[in-house]
Amino acid sequence: MNMLTEAGVEQQLADQGNTPAIKMRGKGVTVHYGDKQALFGVDLDVPEKQVTALIGPSGCGKSTFLRCLNRMNDTIPICRVGGDITLDGEDIYDPKIDVVELRARVGMVFQKPNPFPKSIYENIAYGPRIHGLTKNKAELDAVVESSLRKAALWDEVKDRLQEPGTGLSGGQQQRLCIARAIAVSPEVILMDEPCSALDPIATAKVEELIDELRQNYTIVIVTHSMQQAARVSQRTAMFHLGYLVEEGATDKMFTNPDDKRTQDYITGRFG
Amino acid sequence: MGEHIVTSFGEELEGVDRLIREMGDLAGTMVADATRALLSSDNPLAQRVVSDDAIMDAKQRELDDRAITLIARRQPMAQDLRAVIGAIRMAGDLERIGDLAKNIAKRVGAVGQTTTPKSLSQSIESMAEMVHAQASGIVDRYVARDAAALKSLRAGDEKIDIKYTAIFRELLTYMMEDPRNITACTHLLFCAKNLERIGDHATNIAENAYYVMTGEQLPINRPKLDETAVSSAASEA
Numbered sequence: 001m002n003m004l005t006e007a008g009v010e011q012q013l014a015d016q017g018n019t020p021a022i023k024m025r026g027k028g029v030t031v032h033y034g035d036k037q038a039l040f041g042v043d044l045d046v047p048e049k050q051v052t053a054l055i056g057p058s059g060c061g062k063s064t065f066l067r068c069l070n071r072m073n074d075t076i077p078i079c080r081v082g083g084d085i086t087l088d089g090e091d092i093y094d095p096k097i098d099v100v101e102l103r104a105r106v107g108m109v110f111q112k113p114n115p116f117p118k119s120i121y122e123n124i125a126y127g128p129r130i131h132g133l134t135k136n137k138a139e140l141d142a143v144v145e146s147s148l149r150k151a152a153l154w155d156e157v158k159d160r161l162q163e164p165g166t167g168l169s170g171g172q173q174q175r176l177c178i179a180r181a182i183a184v185s186p187e188v189i190l191m192d193e194p195c196s197a198l199d200p201i202a203t204a205k206v207e208e209l210i211d212e213l214r215q216n217y218t219i220v221i222v223t224h225s226m227q228q229a230a231r232v233s234q235r236t237a238m239f240h241l242g243y244l245v246e247e248g249a250t251d252k253m254f255t256n257p258d259d260k261r262t263q264d265y266i267t268g269r270f271g
Numbered sequence: 272m273g274e275h276i277v278t279s280f281g282e283e284l285e286g287v288d289r290l291i292r293e294m295g296d297l298a299g300t301m302v303a304d305a306t307r308a309l310l311s312s313d314n315p316l317a318q319r320v321v322s323d324d325a326i327m328d329a330k331q332r333e334l335d336d337r338a339i340t341l342i343a344r345r346q347p348m349a350q351d352l353r354a355v356i357g358a359i360r361m362a363g364d365l366e367r368i369g370d371l372a373k374n375i376a377k378r379v380g381a382v383g384q385t386t387t388p389k390s391l392s393q394s395i396e397s398m399a400e401m402v403h404a405q406a407s408g409i410v411d412r413y414v415a416r417d418a419a420a421l422k423s424l425r426a427g428d429e430k431i432d433i434k435y436t437a438i439f440r441e442l443l444t445y446m447m448e449d450p451r452n453i454t455a456c457t458h459l460l461f462c463a464k465n466l467e468r469i470g471d472h473a474t475n476i477a478e479n480a481y482y483v484m485t486g487e488q489l490p491i492n493r494p495k496l497d498e499t500a501v502s503s504a505a506s507e508a
Contacts, residue, residue, distance in 0.1 A: 256486030
């Protein structure tokens with residue numbers, strides 16, 4: 001038994017030694033929509049090449065926080081963001097930052113699949129083309145294929161690349177949107193309830209995909225499904241009424257959370 | 272702890288908890304009855320322990336069914352998940368306690384023919400009391416959700432182990448004194464060993480219950496004092 005314990009301790013020490021780098025860091029993040037404050041000084045680190053899940057009841061600020069990470073909130077005129085958010089140590093709200101370039105580095109997948117009303121091929125090719133990532137048709141073809149392969153969609157669509165993306169099933173459309181996000185070689189992928197409009201099989205495929213993408217990308221996912229957060233993420237952050245309540249290793253959060261509000265929320269009790 | 276938003280979820284968890292309580296009560300009764308039957312050569316009482324074991328098995332199956340259905344239907348999290356998994360494991364230990372009590376009861380007939388020396392039956396009686404107090408105390412503390420008390424109760428198993436070692440030596444003495452005692456004493460030795468095993472299962476239950484309540488595991492190394500393995504090995508050598 002002692003041997004086991006020692007091995008366990010060694011494993012823990014090794015794990016501590018392998019603490020991943022921090023890809024994105026939020027420090028005292030506040031958000032106001034007009035007079036209404038939606039986020040109150042959130043401090044949250046997003047570790048590199050891991051999946052971080054944001055959970056909490058509706059209106060808790062998790063999507064608002066997610067949208068701060070690629071300045072998606074800039075598109076809402078009454079929205080004001082305070083505090084610091086950095087990507088690789090660089091302030092993303094610095095006036096010198098090119099927002100279009102930022103959103104290429106920090107891609108996003110939305111709740112409802114929203115393919116462009118164009119062909120499957122064009123859905124993927126659009127980003128690399130406007131960002132000037134490819135020099136010729138052959139290179140573009142290669143990006144389209146590799147993106148669709150990474151999104152586990154290639155085999156299903158390779159014979160009908162010129163058909164409209166909107167003609168795919170819901171689950172395929174969502175994977176097309178993930179492929180579209182991947183096509184511009186992002187470093188971080190933000191996902192806002194990516195499976196809420198999908199059936200269990202399509203959900204399983206997207207979750208499998210998230211697990212594979214973790215090898216190369218940093219992922220932040222907002223989800224209302226506790227089981228999904230428990231399945232796909234390594235870190236979980238719990239939001240409530242605009243505050244970050246608790247953040248930690250997913251395994252601990254779903255077996256033995258520290259905060260009563262987290263316990264009440266994940267076990268389905270009155271808060 | 273607040274109530275579940277889905278009332279039936281809370282009721283299902285309570286149902287599982289209630290079964291653990293019932294199994295705990297039954298286990299306590301079986302241990303007490305089996306020992307009483309053994310010491311007073313009461314065959315009908317021994318028979319009742321044997322038939323109680325069938326009830327115990329049925330309750331364990333019911334608990335398993337309910338727990339599995341609850342997991343499938345509710346996907347419990349955090350303390351709810353610990354409670355369901357903990358209940359499955361505790362039910363396994365309680366079922367084993369039932370088996371061991373039944374095993375004691377089955378020996379009543381075999382031991383009954385010879386008269387047990389007074390001091391020996393006193394020893395077994397006091398060991399049985401310790402085991403009974405340990406087992407029912409642990410289930411009571413679980414029902415009352417008293418984690419701190421469980422931690423100290425768990426240490427009580429050490430005393431049972433010491434008692435078992437003493438009885439083991441006592442039985443050896445009787446057997447050496449008069450070989451005609453060997454059959455009865457061997458049965459009694461198994462009974463004492465069964466009581467000692469019941470104590471171990473009670474310890475498991477305490478550890479599980481503590482984890483269910485706190486989410487933390489008690490340290491693995493609890494002092495272990497069953498010296499019979501060591502002393503018998505030494506005497507063989």
